[in-house]
Amino acid sequence: MSKTTARKKTGIVDTMKKYQFMFEELVKRDFKQRYKRSILGMAWSILSPLMTLLVMRVIFTEFLGKDIPHYTIYLFSGNIVMSYFRESTRNGMRSLTSNAKIFTKINVPKYLFLLSKNVSALVNFGLTLIVYFAFCGIDHIRFTPKMFLLVYPSICLLITCIGIGAILSAMYVFFEDTSYLYDVVLTLLNYMSAIFYSVDSLSKNLQTAFLFNPVYVYIKYFRVIVIDGIIPSPAYHLLCLFFPVFYLSIGMFIYKKYNTQFLYYL
Amino acid sequence: MSNETAIKCEHVSIRYITGDFKSIGLKEYVIRRLTGNYHVKEFWADKDVTFTLNKGDMLGIIGSNGAGKSTLLKAVTGIMVPTGGKITVHGNIAALLELGSGFDGDMTVRENTYLRGALLGYTRKFLDEKYDEIIRFAELEDFQDYMFKQLSSGMKSRLAFSIACLVHPDILILDEVLSVGDGAFRKKSGAKMQEIIHGGVTAILVSHVMPQVRELCTKILWLDHGKQICFTDDVQHTCDAYEEFLARGKKAKVPRKQEQIDAYAEAYQKRLADQEAKKEKEKETGMYQTV
Numbered sequence: 001m002s003k004t005t006a007r008k009k010t011g012i013v014d015t016m017k018k019y020q021f022m023f024e025e026l027v028k029r030d031f032k033q034r035y036k037r038s039i040l041g042m043a044w045s046i047l048s049p050l051m052t053l054l055v056m057r058v059i060f061t062e063f064l065g066k067d068i069p070h071y072t073i074y075l076f077s078g079n080i081v082m083s084y085f086r087e088s089t090r091n092g093m094r095s096l097t098s099n100a101k102i103f104t105k106i107n108v109p110k111y112l113f114l115l116s117k118n119v120s121a122l123v124n125f126g127l128t129l130i131v132y133f134a135f136c137g138i139d140h141i142r143f144t145p146k147m148f149l150l151v152y153p154s155i156c157l158l159i160t161c162i163g164i165g166a167i168l169s170a171m172y173v174f175f176e177d178t179s180y181l182y183d184v185v186l187t188l189l190n191y192m193s194a195i196f197y198s199v200d201s202l203s204k205n206l207q208t209a210f211l212f213n214p215v216y217v218y219i220k221y222f223r224v225i226v227i228d229g230i231i232p233s234p235a236y237h238l239l240c241l242f243f244p245v246f247y248l249s250i251g252m253f254i255y256k257k258y259n260t261q262f263l264y265y266l
Numbered sequence: 267m268s269n270e271t272a273i274k275c276e277h278v279s280i281r282y283i284t285g286d287f288k289s290i291g292l293k294e295y296v297i298r299r300l301t302g303n304y305h306v307k308e309f310w311a312d313k314d315v316t317f318t319l320n321k322g323d324m325l326g327i328i329g330s331n332g333a334g335k336s337t338l339l340k341a342v343t344g345i346m347v348p349t350g351g352k353i354t355v356h357g358n359i360a361a362l363l364e365l366g367s368g369f370d371g372d373m374t375v376r377e378n379t380y381l382r383g384a385l386l387g388y389t390r391k392f393l394d395e396k397y398d399e400i401i402r403f404a405e406l407e408d409f410q411d412y413m414f415k416q417l418s419s420g421m422k423s424r425l426a427f428s429i430a431c432l433v434h435p436d437i438l439i440l441d442e443v444l445s446v447g448d449g450a451f452r453k454k455s456g457a458k459m460q461e462i463i464h465g466g467v468t469a470i471l472v473s474h475v476m477p478q479v480r481e482l483c484t485k486i487l488w489l490d491h492g493k494q495i496c497f498t499d500d501v502q503h504t505c506d507a508y509e510e511f512l513a514r515g516k517k518a519k520v521p522r523k524q525e526q527i528d529a530y531a532e533a534y535q536k537r538l539a540d541q542e543a544k545k546e547k548e549k550e551t552g553m554y555q556t557v
Binding site: 107171 | 291
């Protein structure tokens, strides 16, 4: 009968099978919490970015958008990536604290909470992407098979968000003010990601500095494919790959190291 | 009962970190680190606890509040990792700790049942089969589609208990949850618990209800402020000593040696005998008066 010992190492497939049902139920819960089971809740997640887009379009077109072709799509690309990043990392940050009552009583893998929050943010991103492509049609953008490549930055972005969410969720357990500080970071990031302006007029050095910002890098990928119809260079693809690897490694390291210590702080 | 080991706890110590780090925040933390003004206090919730349980044993853990009972249970379930020592567990564990928390108020009873079941490690198939049974046992047939927050607290704990008691574990851990709810349900849940316990599981029970401990347990572990006073299968004797220790209040000296435990137990028996005699006497005088 002694088939399971206290901390037995099992394969990743076994683990996934074991926790699949649990994960599904967590995802369901996060969806219900998010949309509060109303149609309006679902519609709001599309309406809200549209309203942001409208306001930006009205205000910035005169000042900043004159020399940028397809400025609406230019703005929209920036908005959807930024708002996905914002929502996903913010939710990720709260994934541990909001489930503290569960994992301090029942022995479950804590990363499931983080992943489940990311799934609901990703689905929301998918919804806004549909609207995005509808606008591409309205704005006379030519649809090409190249657009399928957008899956690549989307996956990179997803994993980057998981990594950053892991780091933030751990920090939020240890420090209460993490959420305020992160809001400041997000506001800065919003201005530093060239969402409504173009970096072309900036100095070369400054333009390079933008490439340290994952949000900007993925926004640019979207724009290059959709507006310019060009496939980015292999080097750029490598750069896209750097962020998920980097942030996920840090996040996993932190979870491994502090996995048993979260309990003391909750 | 076989002599197979179910749980082996060797010199287990668990350290908590306390201090004001929870509330100071990142900015304050950085400043305090820089000025060298950052202090954390250590606190040993359990210190050098050793015991072994064989299959079918029923262990009672006794001790006053803050003795480290719940912490020890968390270490056994794997929620916590001991700072020192080693715990080996053979078989799968189910823990019923403070049942009521961790539900989602904005989800229905049905949804919460599935979520909790999933968290406890049940499969979907199992829950599909047992769902009606759970609801019937919790007596919530008419409330299945109510929001969880609309339930009364009694209903909440009834549901929590009904979901949790479906487990068929090799090892069962009970933290003061032998019975919940109002009179009728308390009886039912108590009976259900007995049924599980007598099903041959190895169990650990934390309880402040001494008659319960005396009745159910085959071994006993006495903790005081994280230190192990004794671990023995002499349940009645140790319970005697513990009750005497409690009766003497705060000033009572914590027993360190077996002789001191024996002394406490003896005093308890003596007190019991005195009370008995007193009652007898009262009865006699009473009878005398009525006559």
